[in-house]
Amino acid sequence: MIRTFVDFMIRPEFHDNSWASMAYCCVGLCMAPFIGSGVSFVVVSGLVFTSLHFLTGRLKWALPRPVTFVYLALVGVCAADLLAAIIYPSVMVLSEVFENLVFLGFAGIYSITFVERSRLLHAVEGTAPVAALLAIPVLWLFFGEHARAEMATGNPSVLALVAAVLYVLNIGAADRRWNRMSLLHLAAAASAAYLVILTGTRAMWLALILVPLLSLFINHSLKRILAGLPILLLLFGGSVGLLSVYSQTFETRVAAIASDLDAISAGDLSGSLGQRIRIYEAGYALALERPIFGYGPGNERQQLADKTLELSGESIAFSHAHNALLTTMLRSGLLGLVALAALLTVPLIVAYRARRDEVGNAGYFVLSGVMIVYICSGTVGLMLGHDIHDSVFVTALCFSLYLVFGRGEAPAAGQHTQTRI
Numbered sequence: 001m002i003r004t005f006v007d008f009m010i011r012p013e014f015h016d017n018s019w020a021s022m023a024y025c026c027v028g029l030c031m032a033p034f035i036g037s038g039v040s041f042v043v044v045s046g047l048v049f050t051s052l053h054f055l056t057g058r059l060k061w062a063l064p065r066p067v068t069f070v071y072l073a074l075v076g077v078c079a080a081d082l083l084a085a086i087i088y089p090s091v092m093v094l095s096e097v098f099e100n101l102v103f104l105g106f107a108g109i110y111s112i113t114f115v116e117r118s119r120l121l122h123a124v125e126g127t128a129p130v131a132a133l134l135a136i137p138v139l140w141l142f143f144g145e146h147a148r149a150e151m152a153t154g155n156p157s158v159l160a161l162v163a164a165v166l167y168v169l170n171i172g173a174a175d176r177r178w179n180r181m182s183l184l185h186l187a188a189a190a191s192a193a194y195l196v197i198l199t200g201t202r203a204m205w206l207a208l209i210l211v212p213l214l215s216l217f218i219n220h221s222l223k224r225i226l227a228g229l230p231i232l233l234l235l236f237g238g239s240v241g242l243l244s245v246y247s248q249t250f251e252t253r254v255a256a257i258a259s260d261l262d263a264i265s266a267g268d269l270s271g272s273l274g275q276r277i278r279i280y281e282a283g284y285a286l287a288l289e290r291p292i293f294g295y296g297p298g299n300e301r302q303q304l305a306d307k308t309l310e311l312s313g314e315s316i317a318f319s320h321a322h323n324a325l326l327t328t329m330l331r332s333g334l335l336g337l338v339a340l341a342a343l344l345t346v347p348l349i350v351a352y353r354a355r356r357d358e359v360g361n362a363g364y365f366v367l368s369g370v371m372i373v374y375i376c377s378g379t380v381g382l383m384l385g386h387d388i389h390d391s392v393f394v395t396a397l398c399f400s401l402y403l404v405f406g407r408g409e410a411p412a413a414g415q416h417t418q419t420r421i
Contacts (some may be wrong), residue, residue, distance in 0.1 A: 010042045018115035022123040022252040025113075028395030029124055029169065030131040032162035032388055033195070034138065036152035043102055043109070043391040050108025062111040064405045066350035070088040070397065071110075071219040073346045074103040076339035077384075081297045088296030095330075096297035102390045117359045119405050124399065128169035129188035135163065135195050147252075158388050160201035161377050165392060167192040168211055168369035175215040176362060202257065211369050218365050269312070276322050276380065282307035283321040287329040301328035320385060324378025327385070340384075343370060347397060351404045363403025370396040 024046060032039045053059035063071060078100045085093040113120070138148055146154040167189050174185035193208050256272065263271045269278055286295070286307055295303050301319055309315035321327040328336045348371060351364045374383050374393065384390055 018119065021115040021229060022120055022303070023115040024109070024140055025120060025124050025395060025399045026127040028392060029165060029399060030127045031105075032392060033131070033133075033135050033159060033166075035153045036154060037387055038152075039395075040102070040387040040391040043105060043394055046109050046112070047102060049080055050105065050112050054108060054111075059108070059111055059269050061107070062113075062407045063107055064407070065313060066354065067110060067401050067405055070347045070401060071107050073339070073342040074106050074394075076341055077336070078103055080332040080336040080339040083335065084293045084296045087293050088294065088299055090299060090352050092298035093296040096385075099387070099390075100297075102387070102394060106394050106397060109394065110402060113398065113402050113407070117363075117406055120399070121359055121362055125169060125185075128166055128173065129184050132163075132166045132170055132188035132192040132195075135166075136191055139195070139198070143230055149195065149198040152390055155386075156199040156202050157204075157377065158386060160196050160199040160204040161373060161389060163192050163195040163199070164204050164207050164211075164373040164376075165370060165396065167196065167208065168366060171211050171215050172362060172365045172369065174353055175212075176365075183329070189237040201377075201381070203376050203380045204373070207373045210372050210376075214367060214372065218368065254355030275316055278308050278312055278316060279304060279318060279322055280326065282311055282316075283323070283326040283330060285311070287326065287333075290333060290390055291329070292333045292335065294329060294333035294336060297331040300327065303330065320382050322380055322382075324375075324383035327382070344375070347371070347401065351401065354404050356404055360404040363400040366396065367400035370400065384414070 024042065027035075028039055035213050054061075066284075078097075081097050081100055085097045110195055135151070139151055143149070143151050150156045150159050153159045153162065170185040170189035170192060174182040174189060177185070196204050196208060221226055259271065261273065263269075264274050264277070269275065282304055286300070294300070300321065301317065304321060305315045305317040321330055324340070325337065328340050332339075347367055351367050354360065354364075356364060370393070374389075377383055377389075382389060384393060
C-alpha cells in the first residue's frame with residue numbers, strides 16, 4: 001500500500017488510481033466536520049501535485065469545453081482580486097490573493113479524476129450518510145457542549161455550511177433512490193439538519209427548506225410536485241414544533257431574533273442584527289467611494305472599522321461585511337461583483353444545458369443544492385474567503401460537474417471530443 005502511494009506521488013499512472021479520485025471527493029465533501037482545515041490541506045496538496053504533473057506532461061488537461069467556462073469564471077474571481085491588489089498593495093492584500101490560488105486548483109483536480117461517474121457518485125453517497133449520522137455523537141463525545149456547535153471547523157457558521165452540504169447529498173440520494181436505502185439517507189439528512197440547527201446559524205435554516213423543494217422540482221413531474229408540497233409543509237411544520245420544544249439552541253436563536261428586532265425598533269443597534277445594520281450602512285458608504293476596484297482584498301476590514309467609528313462613534317471590527325455582495329464590492333469593486341456573479345451562474349447554466357443521464361441529473365442537483373447553501377451563507381455571512389468554504393466549494397464543483405460531463409479528452413486537430421466514463 002505504501003509503495004503504491006509513493007509510486008502515485010512520483011510516477012503516477014492516473015488512469016489506474018480511481019481510488020484517489022473517490023477518496024478526494026469523499027474527504028472534501030464529507031469530512032470537514034471531523035478534520036476541519038484538513039480538508040484545505042487535501043485540496044491545496046492536490047493543487048501542488050496536479051500543477052507539478054501538468055508541467056511534467058504526465059497529467060493532461062481534461063476539462064470539457066463547458067467546464068472550461070467554469071474554470072474561467074474561477075480565474076475571473078482571482079483576477080479581480082489581483083487587480084485590486086495591484087492598485088492597493090499591502091502585505092494583507094498579497095496574503096489574501098495567495099489564498100485565492102485554491103480556486104485555480106479546480107482544473108488540476110478535475111483532470112486528475114479518473115473514475116467511472118457512477119462509481120464516484122456511489123462512493124460519495126456511501127460516505128455522506130455515515131458522516132452525517134456520526135456527526136452528532138462525535139459532537140457530544142469529543143467536542144463537548146457549546147452554545148453553538150463548531151466541531152473541528154472552529155466556527156459555527158463554517159460547520160453549518162459543511163453540514164448543509166451533507167444534507168444536500170443525503171436529500172438527493174434519498175429522493176432519487178426510493179428504496180430501503182432512502183430511509184438511511186433520510187435519517188442522515190435529519191442528522192445533518194439537526195447539526196445545522198445546533199450551530200445556531202439562522203441563515204442556513206432557509207437552505208434546509210429550499211433543498212427538499214429543489215429536489216422535488218428537479219426530480220419529479222408536476223403531479224408529484226403538487227402531491228409532495230403539502231407533505232413537505234407538514235414535515236417542516238412538525239420539525240419546527242419539535243425543535244421549539246426540544247432544542248434549546250433553536251429556541252435561544254429564535255428568541256434572539258425577537259429581542260434584536262425589539263431593540264432595533266427602539267433605536268438600539270448594539271445587538272447582533274443592529275451591528276450588522278451598522279456594518280451595512282458603513283459598507284454601502286464605502287462602496288460608493290470606490291465602486292470600481294474596491295479597497296483591495298483584506299483592506300476592507302480596517303476600512304469598515306474606521307467607517308463605523310465615523311458614522312456611529314463606535315468601531316465595529318469584523319473580518320468581512322456579513323454579506324457576500326457587499327464584501328466583494330469592498331474587496332474588488334464592480335469587477336469582483338461581476339466575477340462572483342459569473343462564478344455562481346456559469347456552472348448552473350452549463351450543467352442545465354447539458355444532455356444528462358441519471359448520474360448527470362444527480363450531479364446537477366448537487367450543484368444546485370450547493371449553490372443554494374453558499375448563497376444562503378452569503379446573505380448575512382461569509383460565502384467564500386474562508387479556507388474550508390473555498391476548499392469544499394472547489395470540491396463540490398469538481399464532483400458535480402464531473403457527474404454531468406465526465407472527462408474531456410485531448411481533441412484531434414479541429415475537433416472537440418468528450419468522454420463520459
